[in-house]
């Protein structure tokens with residue numbers, strides 16, 4: 001391990017990047033200072049003993065806008081502040097007295113009991129709000145600080161937690177929603193996800209990273225592994241059998257980069273140790289001086305994969321990794337929607353809300369419907385959808401009908417199926433534009449206007465709507481990616497709108513959408529614009545041509 005007082009090495013090319021391993025321990029920005037002043041995990045005790053009793057005004061600002069995140073808490077945006085003022089107001093002017101609370105659901109895995117408790121918490125403490133995020137979390141709004149300790153008790157009673165749901169730490173671990181039951185998966189990554197969360201989440205040794213750290217583990221390529229800080233992707237080694245291909249350094253936001261293969265094959269039981277090695281490289285060598293360069297992708301880009309692997313093996317694992325083959329991308333991306341047969345002969349049913357928006361009441365109804373169908377297991381997906389597992393063939397129709405009654409469709413239109421949206425201006429302090437309601441309006445419009453065209457879409461066109469450049473809903477990897485910003489309409493009037501990115505994707509189409517100069521739409525033009533693009537694609541595409549291929553012509 002790196003001694004905290006080690007002297008800086010002379011002549012290092014990246015002097016001043018704030019890398020602990022090179023001796024630069026002095027905090028170089030306010031975020032680093034806050035983490036050094038007090039380990040963010042300690043804020044829980046203050047919430048329980050002080051803030052929950054003293055109320056919003058008793059909260060230390062350094063905790064409010066910094067350390068609270070380590071427990072999934074962000075202040076939400078004060079209602080009524082338009083997106084044009086986001087960048088000019090001070091943080092405290094944007095703060096509402098209520099919180100967004102994110103519950104981490106590693107692998108998206110829930111029992112029906114857990115789902116019911118999540119729904120009941122929403123009904124009691126969150127004004128019935130609940131969104132399924134594209135990181136398989138549940139996100140509440142309107143949370144009062146006074147209620148947080150009780151919410152934690154209720155969550156923890158069923159094995160759920162908000163620990164490290166946000167903050168500069170290991171966030172929720174993405175996993176295949178159909179791990180262990182899919183007929184196509186190479187290997188079930190669930191044991192590795194469970195072991196990583198058991199060993200390392202809430203461990204102070206990994207709670208002060210340079211920035212957030214996102215993990216994906218799947219034996220099926222269904223968790224957007226290319227855009228994670230670290231990912232383990234199922235692959236069969238010719239001699240050793242099923243295991244995982246190791247990727248590092250992916251991430252979107254304002255400097256998007258795709259993850260890179262280290263060329264190493266990792267057996268299932270070694271995944272937690274290798275994960276610990278990678279996160280330790282990031283903790284010790286990651287750039288802490290400038291916040292916008294503090295993700296692992298910048299380190300990987302500067303070092304290259306050979307050096308990253310060498311440091312991982314020599315300094316942390318103390319052994320070489322086995323070389324391994326690259327996984328082949330699936331012909332069609334997985335989205336888990338519809339009725340599918342499991343390995344054991346039962347079925348899973350994937351159903352789509354619009355852009356992840358559900359409610360506590362809907363979650364409670366889903367738990368009841370699943371149990372009536374004999375299921376005790378639910379999964380949330382990285383596409384903001386929901387899957388009920390372990391359903392007997394004879395119960396599938398009744399379950400599908402029950403889900404449809406609460407707005408969750410198992411044979412949805414391509415638009416409901418493939419549209420995602422981030423939180424947006426309704427609650428997010430960084431937002432410039434509204435997203436969720438706009439997604440609902442877009443889906444309804446396209447369902448009506450493109451009913452004939454829909455039948456010709458063998459693979460849905462993905463539409464991702466983001467409220468600002470941060471790309472929480474993955475602007476750059478959608479067929480049609482929409483980045484919220486203020487735009488000027490034909491009459492010179494400024495208002496909400498979007499920069500368009502066309503033809504991005506993952507898997508076979510792995511790459512970022514093209515951002516055409518001047519390719520912007522106002523919010524008012526959005527539905528017409530998307531309709532026009534889709535009609536043009538359908539008219540011009542050759543047999544089997546995917547949207548990304550067409551857009552790249």
Ligand code: SF4
Pocket residue numbers: 422423424425428429430431432466467468469470471472473
């Ligand atoms: Fe907020 Fe921007 Fe992320 Fe949307 S993309 S949730 S607006 S930070």
